[in-house]
Amino acid sequence: MIDACAALGYGGITFWRRELSGREVEIGDRVRAAGMQVVGLCRTPFLTGPLALPSDQQIMDDFYLAIDQAAGLGTNVLTIVTGGPEPGTKGVLDSQKILADRVARAAPYAADRGVNLALEPLNPATAGNRTCLMTAADALNVCDAVGAENVGVAIDVYHVWWDTTLADTLARRAQGRILGYHLCDWLADTTDVLLDRGMMGDGVADLRALRDAVESAGYYGLCEVEIFSAENWWKHDPDEVLDTIVSRFRACC
Amino acid sequence: MIDACAALGYGGITFWRRELSGREVEIGDRVRAAGMQVVGLCRTPFLTGPLALPSDQQIMDDFYLAIDQAAGLGTNVLTIVTGGPEPGTKGVLDSQKILADRVARAAPYAADRGVNLALEPLNPATAGNRTCLMTAADALNVCDAVGAENVGVAIDVYHVWWDTTLADTLARRAQGRILGYHLCDWLADTTDVLLDRGMMGDGVADLRALRDAVESAGYYGLCEVEIFSAENWWKHDPDEVLDTIVSRFRACC
Numbered sequence: 001m002i003d004a005c006a007a008l009g010y011g012g013i014t015f016w017r018r019e020l021s022g023r024e025v026e027i028g029d030r031v032r033a034a035g036m037q038v039v040g041l042c043r044t045p046f047l048t049g050p051l052a053l054p055s056d057q058q059i060m061d062d063f064y065l066a067i068d069q070a071a072g073l074g075t076n077v078l079t080i081v082t083g084g085p086e087p088g089t090k091g092v093l094d095s096q097k098i099l100a101d102r103v104a105r106a107a108p109y110a111a112d113r114g115v116n117l118a119l120e121p122l123n124p125a126t127a128g129n130r131t132c133l134m135t136a137a138d139a140l141n142v143c144d145a146v147g148a149e150n151v152g153v154a155i156d157v158y159h160v161w162w163d164t165t166l167a168d169t170l171a172r173r174a175q176g177r178i179l180g181y182h183l184c185d186w187l188a189d190t191t192d193v194l195l196d197r198g199m200m201g202d203g204v205a206d207l208r209a210l211r212d213a214v215e216s217a218g219y220y221g222l223c224e225v226e227i228f229s230a231e232n233w234w235k236h237d238p239d240e241v242l243d244t245i246v247s248r249f250r251a252c253c
Numbered sequence: 254m255i256d257a258c259a260a261l262g263y264g265g266i267t268f269w270r271r272e273l274s275g276r277e278v279e280i281g282d283r284v285r286a287a288g289m290q291v292v293g294l295c296r297t298p299f300l301t302g303p304l305a306l307p308s309d310q311q312i313m314d315d316f317y318l319a320i321d322q323a324a325g326l327g328t329n330v331l332t333i334v335t336g337g338p339e340p341g342t343k344g345v346l347d348s349q350k351i352l353a354d355r356v357a358r359a360a361p362y363a364a365d366r367g368v369n370l371a372l373e374p375l376n377p378a379t380a381g382n383r384t385c386l387m388t389a390a391d392a393l394n395v396c397d398a399v400g401a402e403n404v405g406v407a408i409d410v411y412h413v414w415w416d417t418t419l420a421d422t423l424a425r426r427a428q429g430r431i432l433g434y435h436l437c438d439w440l441a442d443t444t445d446v447l448l449d450r451g452m453m454g455d456g457v458a459d460l461r462a463l464r465d466a467v468e469s470a471g472y473y474g475l476c477e478v479e480i481f482s483a484e485n486w487w488k489h490d491p492d493e494v495l496d497t498i499v500s501r502f503r504a505c506c
Binding site for chain 2: 049050084085089090091092093096123124125127128129134135137138141161162163164165186187188189190193203204205206207208209
């Protein structure tokens, strides 16, 4: 995959932890030797909610391990998928406080290793157990609560395309705080909010307006294409998918 | 169902159009004879998007028919589920303009028949084809664009529970404009965003805070319990469901 991306002129790759198998240093070196960068690492363990590990100690240990793996890869961005409402609580505000506390405790450890932490808001469809941040404003509120220079936000088209206040929020509050921009599209007839993402151009997201919005907040880093698509794109030939991403990126994004 | 609700002291019932079969006057009279009110009628046809009828004429004709049916039932609330992004457009803003135009054209017809129109924001998970209003703020924006006294909003726990700006939005902007309040709960492990709603108390929505928020905007009307639950509650004995609703409403809402 590294060689295939480099051959097509991709600028970098973001990895998932499950792909590393302890080889993060080797993988990072190989990406750079191919002329690309490691854009980021997905993702921390859930830091709150019913899918998180059972104890604070276990959650924080795995959080620190994810930071070590990001540093091993030589990337400066680790994405945080927060987890949902803490069992026994109602709504998301109590969980946002727990989240802010855990991120604040890990931020100095990450800073010492050159790693920035990107809080990613997820679509409200996943707010039962996968996120307590549903909008960029939620994520920026937690950034403010943490107050660490190496904590910012990641903006994923799939999760925020519907938010009619997004451009205003990013322009007013996100200057210099966007650490990643994730691309795909929202299909009009989405059947599964986790694994039915669309290729750019096949859906209803206003991708040009979204790009303008992240650039208005000063983000000019790489755009990460992230298309979970169990029934469609994951079944295509990988080279065809990489070619399609390039042509759609140029045409639509 | 009318007799069963009356026996348990329910204050009213909201009907769906598909349940009427041309008998709306008879149904409305029977509800009132049982000592209850017809709280509302669900719902208009989709007014925008890929699931709407193919022409403006057909959409408006069915919209007027729904208004006639609400008037026939003797209810003063018709709920609008808007429909999603108009084919050929990106994002939701163009569709909100089309929506505002169609609602503005129907509003006088509804006013003449004593019917108020309630714009209901839906969960962003459904923004591909079922809604172009994802938040109370979106719905109030369209209300403002329409500018008719008989156009307001409906607040459904299922769709807005995650919105951390909701209470502020309702307190500042929704005074006297909430026409309906719909209850259920969001299950932590929701498997289907349309048909896997939870009974109040079984999920993560902060139902007391949500009730406070609608009351802060002056809504003291009936609370409508609306639990689409294909795999759970719809399979239970109806009397058991009605009893459970009463006990959970008293305990949680």
